[in-house]
Amino acid sequence: MKNFRKIALLSLLPIMTSNLIAQKIENISKEENKFIYSNSIKLFPGDSIYVVTENTDKDLTGFALVDAISDSTKTITIRFAYDKFGTNNASLLKVSNPFKKQLSYKAKICTKPGGKYSETSIMPVFPKIYGLEMWPYKIESIILYDFVLQ
Numbered sequence: 238m239k240n241f242r243k244i245a246l247l248s249l250l251p252i253m254t255s256n257l258i259a260q261k262i263e264n265i266s267k268e269e270n271k272f273i274y275s276n277s278i279k280l281f282p283g284d285s286i287y288v289v290t291e292n293t294d295k296d297l298t299g300f301a302l303v304d305a306i307s308d309s310t311k312t313i314t315i316r317f318a319y320d321k322f323g324t325n326n327a328s329l330l331k332v333s334n335p336f337k338k339q340l341s342y343k344a345k346i347c348t349k350p351g352g353k354y355s356e357t358s359i360m361p362v363f364p365k366i367y368g369l370e371m372w373p374y375k376i377e378s379i380i381l382y383d384f385v386l387q
Contacts, residue, residue, distance in 0.1 A: 262380055263347070263354050273300045277382040280317040282328065282375070288313045290384070292336065297384040310335055314367070319375050328376040331369050334362040338386035345380045346372070354380060361387065 262274050267281045273288065276298060280286070289312050291299035306312045314333040319326060334340040341361040345354040362368035 263345075267378070271302075273302050276300050276384060277380060278315065279378060279380050280315065280330075281378050282317060282319040285316040286314075288315065292386060295386050297386065313340075315381070317379060322371060325373065326375070328372040328374065328379075329369065330371075330379065331367055332362055332381075333367040334364055336386055337364050339363055340368075341383075341385050341387055342381050343383040344370075345382075346376045347378050348374060348376055350377055352377070 262277055262279050265271075265274075265279060270279055270281065270284075272278055272280070272284070272286050278286075278288065278300070287303045287306055289299075289301045289303050289308065290297040292311065303312065306314070312335055314331075316329075316331040318329050320329060321327075322329060330344075332340070332342075339361045342359060344357050344359045346357050347354045357372075359370060360368055
């Protein structure tokens with residue numbers, strides 16, 4: 238029975254840890270932001286980054302922020318802005334997929350300073366192109382996570 242309890246507790250550890258990481262990311266201000274937190278990314282309007290990853294056939298790991306693209310086969314470009322789109326302003330997220338497989342990820346958005354984050358739908362990005370997401374309102378910050386190749 239003791240072994241079962243240990244196994245049960247150990248199996249909950251990744252879930253508890255990912256929730257803890259997500260909560261910490263949500264509380265980070267623009268001034269403190271380091272962009273990458275394990276395999277999650279936090280962006281504020283105006284942010285544009287290059288992220289190098291390792292891929293294990295399906296999962297993306299080893300996220301690292303770089304200043305420029307040195308290996309275009311494993312560098313994701315992410316741009317997040319609040320800008321003119323047509324005649325109105327909109328929040329825009331552009332994610333490039335350098336891989337040979339479809340890139341999927343999840344996102345949480347916060348629409349007011351100090352507000353709560355809520356999940357939002359995101360379309361997968363086809364291989365070797367970029368995906369564009371648009372919201373017709375200002376997003377204060379966005380967290381991207383659970384990146385996988387399909």
